[in-house]
Amino acid sequence: MKTKQQIDRTARDLDPEVHDSNFMGAKLKSERRYNTLFRDYDDPNKLREIAGNVKQHTLEHLDTYLEQAEESFKRNGAQVHYAIDDAAVNAQVLRIMNETGSQTMVKSKSMLTEEVHMLDYLEKNGKTVVETDLGEFILQIDGDHPSHIVTPIVHKNRRGIAKSFEREGLGDYNDDPETITRRARKHLRQKYIDAEVGLTGGNFVSAESGRIVLVTNEGNARFCMAANKIHIAVIGIEKLVPTDRDLGLFINLIGRSGTGQQVTVYNQFISGPKKDSQPHGPEQMHVIFVDNRRTEVLASDCREILRCIRCGACLNVCPIYRQSGGHAYRSVYPGPVGAVLSPLLAGNRFPELADLPKASSLCGACNEVCPVNIPIPDLLLRLRDKAKREGAKEAMKGTPNLGMWATLCSQPTMWKTALSMGHTMNYIPTEMIPHPSAKSWQGARKLPKFEGGEFRKWFKKRAK
């Protein structure tokens, strides 16, 4: 069917095989989430509300908690840096690599490094960077980018991956998942040993103790730190929680919400470089707190989106994401959370992504599954209002002009006249109604029979 919206067009034109991978991947994770969460807790909604409140409180006192976190990290022997934007964080990482005479980096999965295009930057500056998360590694060798924030290659299938491995000289064509994984494992083991720098993100950071929590299922984040001397943690300023005590709540929620696991396989608590009493581990730990427009989001009326812990539950449950896949959102963060966050993080490029908040039936499933209870539909609506006020063309494409309608709805006499006149609609073939919305409606549906004013007549007649 004809459509003016890019995301709808992508969904329409999507390769059926890719569509099915996206759809089934998302649906299965939604079902696992529901089964695990509701088996383990009588009232998971209570947990979601508490977790949302903890994050909201932290955001509202971010200045205090950031300073506290900085002090805690320094006390633990880590070095703390702040980066205002993409250029600043990339330059800071390069500086650390240069100052420590480092050439090669192994890194674990981090959406923030995707956001600031760190790989491209470091490679342009002569460094070697290896993604060690299996999905991210496959994306790296394919020159592709993630379509999901937790399962980045959900859009791919094993046959394509087997071809990529063959092309990269990782063995003859073999699409057995275990063989693929073993080959990647063997290949990556040497990379861990060769690298000088290990870079990670941070899922949660306790301001009280200066402790970073990293959750993975592959253990690659800890390998990134095992064999080299420098650990760099790149962390968005919204990742803070006040105390260690809060971590239990979030670790219990993130695995269950994202993949339906009670707990992720590897959970690491990193509170600084290695101590003298410890035989192994990085000698330097650098924590880089990154803003990259997060303070602008904090100042906006969509600040609740900063609570997000990147579990992906809203993507998985979203009927639009299930149809369109993540790449349709043309940004690092797809799905419901991305439809709010991506346009906001785009700064003055907001108009280019202003259609993202429109890609929702506002069904509210995202809010219902969100472990930090973000009112995503309300935020989507606020952004639709912003897009309209700012005249963002991408957002308005295909949306009927509602000026006449509003006038009609504010004038009861006109409204009632229109209701009685509407009956003529039943005598013309509805396909001939020249309005684009009527045409779009009838691509897949029939219009109902017009009965304008019938109820009012009935009500009046029967009133004694």
Next chain:
Amino acid sequence: MSLLHTPPNRPAGKSIQLMSTCLCDAFYADVAQATVEVLEFLGCDIELPDGQTCCGQPAFNSGDWANSRKVVRHTAKVFAGDKPIVVPSGSCAAMIFHGAPLEFEKEADLPVIRALADRTWELLDFIVHGLGVTEWPGKFDAKITVHRSCHLRGTKSPEAMATLLDSIEGLQVEPIDETEQCCGFGGTFAVTFPNISNSMGTLKIEKLIACKPDIVAAADMGCMMHFGGMMEKQGLPQKRMHVAQILRDSLKNAGKI
């Protein structure tokens, strides 16, 4: 909008104002009629404000808040007073008690809109939690499936609907898979994202008719106009009813009205 907390302490007397909704006004007269017959059976005295038009939701969801506020202001004027406002649509009800206060956050007349919101009820929620009805004395021999429309999410309406339907003699409500999934209507979404909307509708119809029900029911004519229109385009002879119509017809079958 999922955790649509319905306003606390809403008025619940039997003297009410009916918001019949623009869809019933234009297309579904019998749904509004059934609503009246059901409420009158319960002893309600119904006022139908003559100037009512639409709740303002099409423009609200489209991001055209200036035009939506114009319509909401009109609605607030038409529905003046302090009686409970009853709406046979979860979506229009949520527009008034949740959407309208959201788009009036920065407006001087927010208190007027808040007051309107704080006396608005979805029909089934009103019957069970407003009037305290826990059993429906009707009779209806049929196997039905129910589409849980998204604007009931987080409200007490689904529970109210179950209470009423489960107590009707002869009525068999079959559960459906993936009840949390949207049907793909979403107001103007249905025309701006026609392909995705159609795919969502196809999935929903599949679940709704899987058990070959006699009737597919819902408490929102918006959703039903969308997936019902799809069924008709596909030539699917599936009978559909608003829950209010089932409640009314069950009373007729039991000889209560």
